[in-house]
Amino acid sequence: MLQGILNYAHELLKECVHPNETVIDATCGNGNDTVFLSKLVGEHGLVLGFDIQEQAINNTKQKLKENNCDNVKLILDSHANADTYLSTDTEQSIAGAIFNLGYLPKSDKSIITQGHTTMTAINKILQRLKENGIIVLVIYHGHPGGKEEKDIILDKVSKLDQKKYTVLKHEFLNQANTPPFLVAIQKR
Amino acid sequence: MLQGILNYAHELLKECVHPNETVIDATCGNGNDTVFLSKLVGEHGLVLGFDIQEQAINNTKQKLKENNCDNVKLILDSHANADTYLSTDTEQSIAGAIFNLGYLPKSDKSIITQGHTTMTAINKILQRLKENGIIVLVIYHGHPGGKEEKDIILDKVSKLDQKKYTVLKHEFLNQANTPPFLVAIQKR
Numbered sequence: 555m556l557q558g559i560l561n562y563a564h565e566l567l568k569e570c571v572h573p574n575e576t577v578i579d580a581t582c583g584n585g586n587d588t589v590f591l592s593k594l595v596g597e598h599g600l601v602l603g604f605d606i607q608e609q610a611i612n613n614t615k616q617k618l619k620e621n622n623c624d625n626v627k628l629i630l631d632s633h634a635n636a637d638t639y640l641s642t643d644t645e646q647s648i649a650g651a652i653f654n655l656g657y658l659p660k661s662d663k664s665i666i667t668q669g670h671t672t673m674t675a676i677n678k679i680l681q682r683l684k685e686n687g688i689i690v691l692v693i694y695h696g697h698p699g700g701k702e703e704k705d706i707i708l709d710k711v712s713k714l715d716q717k718k719y720t721v722l723k724h725e726f727l728n729q730a731n732t733p734p735f736l737v738a739i740q741k742r
Numbered sequence: 743m744l745q746g747i748l749n750y751a752h753e754l755l756k757e758c759v760h761p762n763e764t765v766i767d768a769t770c771g772n773g774n775d776t777v778f779l780s781k782l783v784g785e786h787g788l789v790l791g792f793d794i795q796e797q798a799i800n801n802t803k804q805k806l807k808e809n810n811c812d813n814v815k816l817i818l819d820s821h822a823n824a825d826t827y828l829s830t831d832t833e834q835s836i837a838g839a840i841f842n843l844g845y846l847p848k849s850d851k852s853i854i855t856q857g858h859t860t861m862t863a864i865n866k867i868l869q870r871l872k873e874n875g876i877i878v879l880v881i882y883h884g885h886p887g888g889k890e891e892k893d894i895i896l897d898k899v900s901k902l903d904q905k906k907y908t909v910l911k912h913e914f915l916n917q918a919n920t921p922p923f924l925v926a927i928q929k930r
Binding site: 555556566686688708711712713714715716719720721722723724725726727728729730737738740742 | 743744754874876896899900901902903904907908909910911912913914915916917918925926928930
């Protein structure tokens, strides 16, 4: 069967990220992607995990503990400030990043990611992305505010210079209830 | 690097089609996909290759000869008549099919695939598609008539019953010159 959006997101990251590299979980949420990234880069790699909600950071911390992941730095701040937490050593390039856009599942649906801050984060990460590195966005957009964020992101990423980046959109067409879709930006 | 549309089309077919099965090249064109499908199903498999242009059938015949492919039945007729050429034995199910929509490269650009006949062909093949079988459409739409065909197909495939079929759209967003994109329909 054609795989679902989350599996495809992970497959793209697996193709681009290798052990010992630095990656970003831009929206820790309940920590599933954080654990995935942690295992991908291995014990000598580094995951920077961002979330603006304490509940998300705590949930992620718990999940990391359960999975014996000790290569993750959790950061209670917006991904829009990602640059602040990167080493000033410009050699520290980013191999991959994932964003799950929308709200924290089973939590306050009014706290959502926003198009402009999401784009700020994306642009900051692009500055440090390695060649062939990838940013994967899983875009949930059925909630209030979701369409606005989706429109901003699609507009901006469609304008990225094709000489520098490849931008893919991968979506299922015949599903009810505005399912999430995927956008991937790979540095050439 | 994220792979191009044609490579991704072949990858999807590789995942779904196995040796000894029956597959369809709905638009032989210059025969590249026909050769690919021929090798995929192997000497005991069968490829039905359609094209309405004699030049395409001849080009494909030549390419098949060069590649020692002798499991292909070339048919100078519209893919909309595909059912006519399938065995009445309903056990002969189709494992996969590919359509390259648009005009024959290096040929008369006014002879193009058309949305309604393309959909007729798709619907006939869907009737015989095996479980997990896949129809892959590579949709060129930058030529006169291309937008009309694209719109008809996207409208129709978006309405396919999600309990029976999964419909994927896979496209690059930041490329100039209306690049082709991919639609895949997999039977559940």
